């Protein structure tokens with residue numbers, strides 16, 4: 001039975017800049033693709049900016065209106081790639097199998113040496129400490145552990161920006177039932193409307209829906225994937241995630 005460790009670097013580009021440039025730490029700041037273009041959008045926002053409601057996709061002009069002293073920083077892709085490579089180095093020291101899902105998200109298979117929640121928690125704390133040691137304290141890393149990539153990711157989303165959530169197989173599926181449908185990766189506003197139109201309003205209803213109901217709700221072309229992964233806690237939800245991405 002496999003167990004997955006999911007690392008997500010939060011506000012990644014903004015945190016890299018705050019790490020590289022200490023004068024930006026503790027300040028509301030955004031990263032933009034091009035400097036001196038007021039019509040462009042933020043591609044990352046620091047946690048100080050997020051606290052003001054500024055986020056990825058917010059236009060520079062609108063962000064400045066909210067926060068006149070906002071720092072606007074031009075993106076430096078090579079710098080972010082260097083941090084990505086450093087993160088990969090750290091993970092490679094702890095895991096044999098790593099799936100890179102994006103520049104700041106990675107899923108790693110946990111070795112069968114770590115069989116208990118305590119052992120997994122110890123491992124995760126060590127990996128997180130190594131990440132901060134290597135990349136810097138300015139970074140934000142949330143970690144989730146669960147029985148598949150989807151559930152490990154959802155677990156990691158529970159405590160942002162720097163938390164650690166371990167879902168043992170005994171915790172599931174109950175741990176999911178406190179969540180909103182929009183908390184699940186792959187479900188955004190349009191999908192939410194579709195699900196609601198099919199009578200699925202809670203994660204419990206989604207989990208308990210039979211495959212025909214899911215097929216109907218999800219629409220044609222994606223339905224086969226919904227049938228995937230039987231006999232695993234949250235397996236059906238993993239399939240939904242696959243169908244949605």
Ligand SMILES: [Mg+2]
Nearest residue numbers: 008009010104
């Ligand atoms: Mg991220």
